[in-house]
Amino acid sequence: MTPPRGHIAHLGYAILDTPDLAATAWFFENILGMTEVRRVDGMSLLRAYDDYEECSVIARQAPTSGIGRVAFRTSSEAELESRVIALLDAGREGHWEDGIAGRGRTFVFTGPDTHELALYYDTDWYVAPEHLAAGLKNQAQAKPNRGVGVRRFDHVNFLAAHPATDADFMVDVLGGRRTEQIRMNDGRIAAAWVTFTDKSYDVVFTEDWTGGNGRLHHLAFAADTREDILRAADLALDLGVHIETGPHKHAIQQTFFLYLFEPGGNRIEICNPLTRLVLAPDWPVVTWTEPERARGQAWGLGTIETFHTHGTPPTEGQDTRVYRPTGMLGKRPSGDARR
Numbered sequence: 060m061t062p063p064r065g066h067i068a069h070l071g072y073a074i075l076d077t078p079d080l081a082a083t084a085w086f087f088e089n090i091l092g093m094t095e096v097r098r099v100d101g102m103s104l105l106r107a108y109d110d111y112e113e114c115s116v117i118a119r120q121a122p123t124s125g126i127g128r129v130a131f132r133t134s135s136e137a138e139l140e141s142r143v144i145a146l147l148d149a150g151r152e153g154h155w156e157d158g159i160a161g162r163g164r165t166f167v168f169t170g171p172d173t174h175e176l177a178l179y180y181d182t183d184w185y186v187a188p189e190h191l192a193a194g195l196k197n198q199a200q201a202k203p204n205r206g207v208g209v210r211r212f213d214h215v216n217f218l219a220a221h222p223a224t225d226a227d228f229m230v231d232v233l234g235g236r237r238t239e240q241i242r243m244n245d246g247r248i249a250a251a252w253v254t255f256t257d258k259s260y261d262v263v264f265t266e267d268w269t270g271g272n273g274r275l276h277h278l279a280f281a282a283d284t285r286e287d288i289l290r291a292a293d294l295a296l297d298l299g300v301h302i303e304t305g306p307h308k309h310a311i312q313q314t315f316f317l318y319l320f321e322p323g324g325n326r327i328e329i330c331n332p333l334t335r336l337v338l339a340p341d342w343p344v345v346t347w348t349e350p351e352r353a354r355g356q357a358w359g360l361g362t363i364e365t366f367h368t369h370g371t372p373p374t375e376g377q378d379t380r381v382y383r384p385t386g387m388l389g390k391r392p393s394g395d396a397r398r
C-alpha cells in the first residue's frame with residue numbers, strides 16, 4: 060500500500076509522569092474508558108479502544124507530574140532515517156534506544172523548549188484477547204463498558220517559552236503544517252497549532268507564563284460524540300474527579316471540550332473534534348488577534364484563570380495538590396475532592 064504522505068504518520072504515545080500511578084491509571088480506565096494493557100516497572104500501559112498499536116499512554120510513577128515524552132510514528136523506515144538526518148542537520152542532539160511498549164528502535168531527542176520527543180517506525184499491532192475482541196474485524200478492540208470509551212489520543216498541548224520557535228521546528232524539521240495561531244498586539248505568537256495529518260491539529264504550543272521549560276498544558280483524547288463529553292462531566296462529578304472547565308466550545312479549532320485534572324495533577328482534555336478536517340493542501344494559517352482571543356471561548360463560560368496558570372510539572376510557588384478522586388477504588392466521598 061502507498062504510504063501516507065509526509066514524514067510523520069501520527070502521534071504515537073505519551074509518557075505521562077505522575078506521583079500516584081495507581082490513581083492515574085484508575086482515572087484513565089474509569090473516566091476515559093481506556094484499557095490497561097499491563098503494568099510493569101512503575102509504568103501503566105493504557106490504550107484507547109481504537110488504537111491499532113499496543114498503547115497510546117504510558118503513565119509513569121515519578122516524583123512529580125509532567126510530560127516525560129511524546130513519540131511519533133514516522134511514515135516509513137526511510138522517513139525515520141531521513142528525519143534523524145534532518146534533526147542532526149538542524150543541530151538537535153539525540154540518541155537511539157530500544158523501543159518500549161511494542162515499538163521498535165526509537166530515536167530520542169529534545170525540542171527547542173526541552174520537551175523530550177521521539178521517533179519510531181517499527182511497531183507491534185495490537186491483538187485483543189478474546190474477552191476484549193471487537194465484533195468487527197476492522198476495529199482493534201471492543202468498546203469498554205466503562206468510562207467514556209475515548210477513541211484515540213488526539214493531541215498534545217505543550218507549554219513553551221517561545222511557541223513560534225517550537226512550531227517552526229515541527230514544520231521545518233518534522234514536516235508538520237501550522238493551521239492556526241494567536242498573534243499578540245506586540246507581534247509575538249502566543250500559541251500555535253500544528254498538524255501532521257488531515258486532523259486540524261496534533262500538537263499545540265502555548266506560551267508558558269511562568270518562565271518554565273519543558274512543561275505540559277494538557278493531553279487530549281477524542282470521544283466519538285459531543286454527548287460523550289457531557290457524560291464524562293457526569294462521571295467526573297459522580298467519582299469526585301476535579302473538573303477544571305467545560306463542557307464548552309473553543310473558538311480556535313472549534314473543539315468541544317472538557318478539562319479534568321487527573322489524580323496526579325496533569326490536565327487532561329476529553330474532546331470531540333472528529334468532524335473537523337483540514338483537507339486543503341494550501342490551507343492558509345488562521346491568525347487570531349489578541350482582542351479576538353480576549354473574547355474567550357466560542358460559547359459557554361469564559362476562560363478560567365487556571366487555564367492560563369496551571370501546567371505540569373508545577374513550578375515553584377504553583378499549585379502542587381494531588382487531585383485524588385473521592386470515588387476512586389470504592390472509597391466514598393469525604394467532602395473534599397482534594398488533598
Ligand SMILES: [Fe+2]
Pocket residue numbers: 214216277279328
Ligand atoms: Fe486541547
